[in-house]
Amino acid sequence: YITLPVISANMDTITGSEMAIAMAKYGASSCLHRFQTIQENVDMLVNSRYGGFESPQVPMVSIGLGMKELERAEALRDAGAMTFVIDVNHGANIAVVNQAKQLREILGRDFGIIVGNFATGHSIEAFLEHASTGIVDGFKIGIGPSGVCTTREKTGIGIPQLSALMDCRPVITRTGLTMIADGGMQTPGDVC
Numbered sequence: 001y002i003t004l005p006v007i008s009a010n011m012d013t014i015t016g017s018e019m020a021i022a023m024a025k026y027g028a029s030s031c032l033h034r035f036q037t038i039q040e041n042v043d044m045l046v047n048s049r050y051g052g053f054e055s056p057q058v059p060m061v062s063i064g065l066g067m068k069e070l071e072r073a074e075a076l077r078d079a080g081a082m083t084f085v086i087d088v089n090h091g092a093n094i095a096v097v098n099q100a101k102q103l104r105e106i107l108g109r110d111f112g113i114i115v116g117n118f119a120t121g122h123s124i125e126a127f128l129e130h131a132s133t134g135i136v137d138g139f140k141i142g143i144g145p146s147g148v149c150t151t152r153e154k155t156g157i158g159i160p161q162l163s164a165l166m167d168c169r170p171v172i173t174r175t176g177l178t179m180i181a182d183g184g185m186q187t188p189g190d191v192c
């Protein structure tokens with residue numbers, strides 16, 4: 001049984017129904033990917049919850065940007081999702097702020113919203129300047145830090161994970177929001 005707060009990544013090659021069920025069996029969480037049709041996403045959520053194992057946790061779900069993704073969020077909410085991740089490579093932009101505001105209007109206050117990804121405290125402060133209080137509950141921290149992530153390969157951008165976490169922590173602590181280290185674990189050092 002896992003006692004560390006571990007969440008499987010919301011990548012299409014990582015977290016589908018099978019991974020979500022396996023993570024729940026061992027006391028960990030999962031974040032389902034969004035790279036499929038809305039109906040396939042709903043089916044994956046339902047299968048994750050009832051696929052041979054009654055999970056005590058509803059997996060987190062991911063959405064992207066735009067109206068179609070807000071439709072995805074409504075469908076996933078109706079299927080039982082409680083925590084939503086706005087999943088983009090770089091969260092510090094006005095399109096993400098606007099999506100978070102619209103998502104909060106759709107969901108109301110009983111649902112969690114996590115926004116990602118960020119790598120500096122300054123970028124989180126900039127996001128919070130434009131978003132109203134109570135729009136988001138937490139931030140995913142990490143841009144291109146793991147061996148699995150292809151962001152550095154495709155964009156040439158990335159920040160070492162420990163550096164990003166240390167830079168973001170003071171802002172997160174001050175605001176009382178949640179911080180999720182989104183870095184991937186391949187070696188024991190990654191876990192630390």
